[in-house]
Amino acid sequence: MSVQSHATAFLSRLSACTMFFLTGLLISACGGGSDTQQSEIIAIIPHTASVSLGQTVQFRATGYMNNGQTQDLTSSVSWQSSNTGIATVSPSGLATSVTPGTINMTASWNGHSSTASLVVAKAALETLTITPPSASVVLGQAAQLTAIGTFSDKTTQDLTSVADWSSAQPAVATVNTAGLATSKAVGNTTVTASVGSITASNQLAVSPAALSAIVVGSAAAATPLGTKEQFTAQGVYTDGSKVDITNQVTWTSTPSGIVAIGTNGLAATHAVGNVTVTAVSAGVTGTGSFTVSPAALVSIAVQGTSATVPLGVNAQFTATGTYTDGSTSDITSTASWTGLPAGIVNVAPNGLAASKAAGTATITATASGISGSNKLTVTSATLVSIAVHSPSAALPLGTNGQLGATGTYTDGSTADLTSTATWTSSPAGIVAVSSAGAVSTKAVGNAAVTATSAGKSGSGKVAVSSAALVSIQVSSSRSSLPLGSTQQLNATGVYTDSSTQNLTGAVQWVSASPDVVGVSNAGLATAKAQGATNVLASSGAVTGATGLNVAAAELTSIGISPAAPTVPLGSNLQLSSLGSFTDGSSQDVTSQITWSVDRPDIAVITPGGMITGLQVGSAVVTASLNGVQASATITVQPLAIVGYFDATSGVDTTLRITNPAITGQDLCAMIYVFDNDQQLSECCGCLVSQNGLRTLSLNNNLLNNPLTGVQSKSGTVMVVSADYASNLSCNASAMTPTGAQIAWSTHLLKSSTGQTVSTEDTFSASPLNATLSSSLQAQCSFVQTLGSGQGICSCGTGD
Numbered sequence: 001m002s003v004q005s006h007a008t009a010f011l012s013r014l015s016a017c018t019m020f021f022l023t024g025l026l027i028s029a030c031g032g033g034s035d036t037q038q039s040e041i042i043a044i045i046p047h048t049a050s051v052s053l054g055q056t057v058q059f060r061a062t063g064y065m066n067n068g069q070t071q072d073l074t075s076s077v078s079w080q081s082s083n084t085g086i087a088t089v090s091p092s093g094l095a096t097s098v099t100p101g102t103i104n105m106t107a108s109w110n111g112h113s114s115t116a117s118l119v120v121a122k123a124a125l126e127t128l129t130i131t132p133p134s135a136s137v138v139l140g141q142a143a144q145l146t147a148i149g150t151f152s153d154k155t156t157q158d159l160t161s162v163a164d165w166s167s168a169q170p171a172v173a174t175v176n177t178a179g180l181a182t183s184k185a186v187g188n189t190t191v192t193a194s195v196g197s198i199t200a201s202n203q204l205a206v207s208p209a210a211l212s213a214i215v216v217g218s219a220a221a222a223t224p225l226g227t228k229e230q231f232t233a234q235g236v237y238t239d240g241s242k243v244d245i246t247n248q249v250t251w252t253s254t255p256s257g258i259v260a261i262g263t264n265g266l267a268a269t270h271a272v273g274n275v276t277v278t279a280v281s282a283g284v285t286g287t288g289s290f291t292v293s294p295a296a297l298v299s300i301a302v303q304g305t306s307a308t309v310p311l312g313v314n315a316q317f318t319a320t321g322t323y324t325d326g327s328t329s330d331i332t333s334t335a336s337w338t339g340l341p342a343g344i345v346n347v348a349p350n351g352l353a354a355s356k357a358a359g360t361a362t363i364t365a366t367a368s369g370i371s372g373s374n375k376l377t378v379t380s381a382t383l384v385s386i387a388v389h390s391p392s393a394a395l396p397l398g399t400n401g402q403l404g405a406t407g408t409y410t411d412g413s414t415a416d417l418t419s420t421a422t423w424t425s426s427p428a429g430i431v432a433v434s435s436a437g438a439v440s441t442k443a444v445g446n447a448a449v450t451a452t453s454a455g456k457s458g459s460g461k462v463a464v465s466s467a468a469l470v471s472i473q474v475s476s477s478r479s480s481l482p483l484g485s486t487q488q489l490n491a492t493g494v495y496t497d498s499s500t501q502n503l504t505g506a507v508q509w510v511s512a513s514p515d516v517v518g519v520s521n522a523g524l525a526t527a528k529a530q531g532a533t534n535v536l537a538s539s540g541a542v543t544g545a546t547g548l549n550v551a552a553a554e555l556t557s558i559g560i561s562p563a564a565p566t567v568p569l570g571s572n573l574q575l576s577s578l579g580s581f582t583d584g585s586s587q588d589v590t591s592q593i594t595w596s597v598d599r600p601d602i603a604v605i606t607p608g609g610m611i612t613g614l615q616v617g618s619a620v621v622t623a624s625l626n627g628v629q630a631s632a633t634i635t636v637q638p639l640a641i642v643g644y645f646d647a648t649s650g651v652d653t654t655l656r657i658t659n660p661a662i663t664g665q666d667l668c669a670m671i672y673v674f675d676n677d678q679q680l681s682e683c684c685g686c687l688v689s690q691n692g693l694r695t696l697s698l699n700n701n702l703l704n705n706p707l708t709g710v711q712s713k714s715g716t717v718m719v720v721s722a723d724y725a726s727n728l729s730c731n732a733s734a735m736t737p738t739g740a741q742i743a744w745s746t747h748l749l750k751s752s753t754g755q756t757v758s759t760e761d762t763f764s765a766s767p768l769n770a771t772l773s774s775s776l777q778a779q780c781s782f783v784q785t786l787g788s789g790q791g792i793c794s795c796g797t798g799d
Contacts (some may be wrong), residue, residue: 040066042073044107044116051097052124054153059093064788071651077107086120097153123151128159128200135202137173137183138210140239145179147193147200151697163193172206181237208435209239214249214286217428218267220291224296225272226325228357231265233279249279249286258292269325283680295323300335300372300549301678302365308380309355309377310410317351319365319372344378346707355574381410386417386458388451395431396443398466398496403437405451405458421451431462441467444495467495471504472544474537481527482554484583489523491537491544507537517548527582529783538596553583560632562625567613567638568767569740575609577623577630594624602636615663616738638720638737640772641763643745645698646714652699653675654746655796657719661690663739668730670720671793673702675712682706683780685730686795688741696796698745707783707791719743720768720776733781737768 001103041064049057063073079089079714095105097120105116127150138144147163150156154441165175175181179192183206192201213236214787229418235295251261258275261267267277267293279286304317321331337347344352344361353363355378364373389404407417423433429495430447432440439449441464451461473492481487493503509519513533518526527550537718557580567573579589595605599619611621613636622631645653657669666689673682676754687695696702703711743763783791 002237009415023264038111040064042077042107042109042112042114044105044114046116048119049095050115050121050425051095052121052152052157053100054123054151055097057095057118059089059095059105059107061114062108063108063112065250073109074589077109078106080106082106083310087118091578095783099146108786123153123155125149125195125198126152128193128195128198130191130200130202133202134205134470135191136205137181137182137206138238139183139186140209140212140237142182143181143204145175145181145191145193145202145204147195147282147297149195149198159193160374161194163195164783166192166194169206173204174417176753180402207240209237209280209282211235211245212238213243214245214281214284216277216279216286216288216450218277218288218783220289221564222291222293223269224293224324225269226295226323226327227269229259229267229269229290231267231277231290232259233265233281235281235284245279245281248723249281251389252278254278255523259290280311295325295327296477297321297368298324300331300365300367300370302363302372302638303362304353304374304376308377308379310379311355311358312381313355314411315353315355315376317347317353317363317374317376317692319351319367321367321370330368331365338364338366339376340364345376357385361631383407383454383456383475384410386421386451386453386456388449388458388460389689390439390460390462391451394463394464394465395439396496397441397444398498399441401439401448401462403433403439403460405453406479407453407456417453421453422451423451424448425462427615428465443467443499467497467499468540469539470494470496471539471544472507472539473500474535474544474546475786476525476548480549480551481525482551482582483527483530484553484581485527487525487527487548489519489535489537489546490540491523491539493539493542503537503539510536510538512536514697516550528698553581553585555579555589555626555628556582558589558623558625558628558630560621560630564630565621565632565634566767567611568633568637568765569613569616570765572610572612575605575611576631577609577625577629579625590623596622596624597634598622603634622770637767637769638773639718639740639765640768641741641743641765643717643719643743643761643763644715645745646719647698647703647711648713651747652700655696655698655702655717655743656746657686657696657743659690659692659721659739659741659784664690665739666690666692666724667741668722668724668727668732668735669698669741669743670722670730670735670776671702671736672718672720672780673712673715673793674718675706677717678716680783680791681712681715682791682793683726683776683783684793684795685735686726686733687730687799689799692799694795694796701794701796704796705790705792707787709790717763718776719763732783733777735777737773 002193043062045060051057055402061073061077066680074093078487081089082104086099086103087095087097091096100120100122101374102119107114131146135143147159148156149159162181167173167175167189170185171179172185172189173183175191186206186208188205190201191204214575216232218229218231233246233249234698235243246265253259253261254274256274258271258273259267259269272292272294274291277288277290299322301320304315306315309315319335321329325659330380332351339347339361340347344357344359347353358378360377362373362375385408387406391401395401405421418437425431425433425447430443430445444464444466447462448459449462450457471494478487488565491503491507493501504523509523511517511519516529516533519535530550532549534545534547559578561576576590577593578586580586590609597603597605597619602615602617603611603613604621616638618629618633619637623635659667669686669688671684675681686694721739721741723738745761747759
């Protein structure tokens, strides 16, 4: 019965019951209780359904009640599949496909049931995916794309071969029916796969062509040892293009030691053998085979013992071969020799060229097709020997003689060479020979004279007797002598050969006025009195003389007194100078001296030699007079200013220290307080600025913290001016004395009348030597170290 027929029957019965109720009959006669709502018909929607495998379908049950109303009974009915192997159904009416087929779905409730039909078809394609998701391919290559379909039953299937493939930009890449994408140009395109109405798209990027192979090549397959071979690397790219990448690859060779290949592919040969040359770039490798053969002859150097030979003289030639590996070898005996043009020389197989006629020939050596040559010039016959003719008797020194030279040639002829030969003599200094063979005597002795021409020499002897003295020359470096000085005279003898000789110690010396100038046997002249005279030197009958003048004595040296002057800062010191003269006398020349100081900031000096110390330090004082100088180092000592105190009265004393800014800088006032036993009681350092004033209380600042704990009643206060820039803490145990300060004390005393009297005492200054300076610092350091705070005075007020 159909759902519609069931509904019609139900409505007919409902109408009958209603009418029966109206007539007063019991509702029970209508098939149910009077107040109970019951279903007469159950309808399943949909009545007929069809799904693909893997999908679900929701069935709903509607009850048509006996009261004419409808009710959703989907969750109330009992659902049942006629074949759970095809589809299952949940209590809520959700049918799940299991395998293809046709079944009935039944809903039952309160004895009523209804049936619907369900057809489970094969799984349907739901989505399509292209892999790889985003493909990239280099130009010239292809990429295989795959289309994967996902079905309604969640299974997947490769649909590459059944899909319809297309490319949005065919100029960039095309796709065939098998999903193979072939690159055409650099760029991007969208690739689409379609199966029915289901499509999928992915991006495909085509990058520039990539290197796929390397072809290694060289101009020759083999080269001799020592030569170089240029290798090339040709890159073959994925798009079929070819590019020279010789300078971009990495070059290697195996086995090692045969060639060394540079980054530019140039291979230098090092050993004979076969080698594999490899070029690598971007992971791509290419190789080539190469052979290094033994070194080959590349040149021949021909050398002769002489480039020129006289007719009749032979010349030995040698042939040296140079090979490709830089090695050389003597190939004289293996080379073939020729001499051209013919008739000038004959060359033997051993390279010996015999001259035959005057002229120039080219001597050539040939081996292995390589030739080398040199020139050989054959000159006319040359000189063989020279005979020298010299005077038979000895020549007195200073006289001349004539020599002669006769040459004998290779052809036996002779010629007079006297005027064309080159003349020499030995030992040197005995004779001199002119270009014409004239000999001049120069010294006593025997000389060998030689005539040389065209590389040939001949010799003879010449004897020279002693030369005679002609004159004596007397000389002196000074014609005027200061009184008391000495002067060495020199006597030079001039001989017949114009030579000279020092005769100072051999002549007799005489002074024409011995009371003016005296002269010793050695020629030492002494100035004895002012005046003029001649001094004579004699040897035999030859005499020479010179005139001398004796002038007043001259200054020879000056001295400065004291020799190492020391002046306290701000004090004066008179320097004096004593001059020494050539006659042995001395004289005070202080007033004549020109005085100078190299450090005017340290000290100044007056024209009269009075020096004043301006600043602690050292300076050089120079005294000058008539070109004579002397110097001395002056030391300007620092000052210590000292004051004495008496604290027995009980009345305090005020100490004031000021910096008058003489040095233009801030200073430290280093204060040392000694008791009446001269033991250091307290020490401290206080800054006193330029033009500043430091005020201290004797009782409160200088006597209040004694080292021993016992306050001194009397004693000494010593103040030293010191550098502040190098001692910013004014540490009194490490001072550098400098500058000057002024200190004075103010005393308040009670007179016999009971009145208070005020007096002021200025501290006295005394030089501070190095010993006292070191002692003060050492004692203060002792106080600072062992006093535990005791023994350190304080600085009062001011700056």
